[in-house]
Amino acid sequence: MSNGDEHLQIGEAAARTELSIKTIRHYDEVGLVVPSARSTGGFRLYTASDIERLLAIRRMKPLGFSLDEMRQLLAALDILNNVSATKAQRAQALTYVTECHTRAQDACEKLTRQLAYAHELTDHLARYRG
Numbered sequence: 626m627s628n629g630d631e632h633l634q635i636g637e638a639a640a641r642t643e644l645s646i647k648t649i650r651h652y653d654e655v656g657l658v659v660p661s662a663r664s665t666g667g668f669r670l671y672t673a674s675d676i677e678r679l680l681a682i683r684r685m686k687p688l689g690f691s692l693d694e695m696r697q698l699l700a701a702l703d704i705l706n707n708v709s710a711t712k713a714q715r716a717q718a719l720t721y722v723t724e725c726h727t728r729a730q731d732a733c734e735k736l737t738r739q740l741a742y743a744h745e746l747t748d749h750l751a752r753y754r755g
Contacts (some may be wrong), residue, residue, distance in 0.1 A: 631672070631673065632661075632662055632664075632670035632671065632672060633670065633671045633672075633676070634664075634668055634669070634670060634671075635649055635650070635660075635668070635669045635671070637671075638669075638671040638675070638676060638679065641676055642676060642679045642680055642683055643683065644679060644683055649669075649679065650669075652679070652682060653669065655692055656696070657678070657682060657692065657695060657696055657699065658671075658675055658678045658679050658682065660675060661674065661675050678699060681695075681698075681699060681702070682695055682699075685698065685729075687732075687736070688728070688729050688732040688733070688736075689732055690725075690728075694725075697721060698721065698722065698725050700718075701717075701718035701719075701721040701722050701725075702718075702722065704717075704718035705718050705719065705722065
């Protein structure tokens with residue numbers, strides 16, 4: 626997004642994030658990503674920061690993070706990006722981010738193995754195609 630003041634409607638946010646409109650609405654309903662603004666007609670409007678949060682959630686989902694864990698990780702990242710956060714807040718947030726990083730690495734390794742198995746099956750089945 627080139628303009629930091631740009632506001633996107635939900636369809637545009639869905640296109641940018643490759644998430645469905647239904648999914649984005651759900652994330653709003655559960656408080657994960659509340660749109661930064663509303664149009665005069667009441668339509669959700671998303672900023673660059675909102676899009677970044679949606680992308681972070683999109684990255685967490687295939688790694689098995691629950692909605693609550695996503696919420697906690699987003700909050701921890703917000704603290705780490707907040708220059709006025711206390712040393713104790715930053716330390717606690719960093720601990721959680723580190724735990725999530727380890728978990729994400731483990732999940733990536735598992736998914737890599739599963740993808741290799743899927744490629745093995747695809748290659749095996751290709752021999753039988755007509």
